[in-house]
Amino acid sequence: MKIYAVTRCVKRIVKKDDSGGGFAKFHFRGFFLGQKVNSILVNNSSPELRVGEDYFILLELINIRDNTLYCRCLECKALEDIEF
Numbered sequence: 001m002k003i004y005a006v007t008r009c010v011k012r013i014v015k016k017d018d019s020g021g022g023f024a025k026f027h028f029r030g031f032f033l034g035q036k037v038n039s040i041l042v043n044n045s046s047p048e049l050r051v052g053e054d055y056f057i058l059l060e061l062i063n064i065r066d067n068t069l070y071c072r073c074l075e076c077k078a079l080e081d082i083e084f
Contacts, residue, residue, distance in 0.1 A: 001060070004059075005040065006055070006056050007026040009024050009053055010039075012024050021043070025042075039067070043070070053079075056077050057077075
């Protein structure tokens with residue numbers, strides 16, 4: 001399932017094995033598919049994601065567990081880089 005979200009990056013978690021992968025935690029408060037959600041955890045976070053920045057992201061849902069959406073990022077754009 002694909003999800004669009006406008007959200008803020010609150011934390012980056014880099015793997016210690018130098019594989020370049022990791023996770024990014026995004027702020028989210030609400031409900032999704034009838035379940036309460038407190039955050040979005042995105043795997044394979046890219047180095048251009050900055051903590052404290054707001055993003056428009058397209059996600060692919062992997063799982064919902066412990067009030068967290070676990071997703072893979074398909075596309076991501078900082079809101080400040082979007083021109084109207």
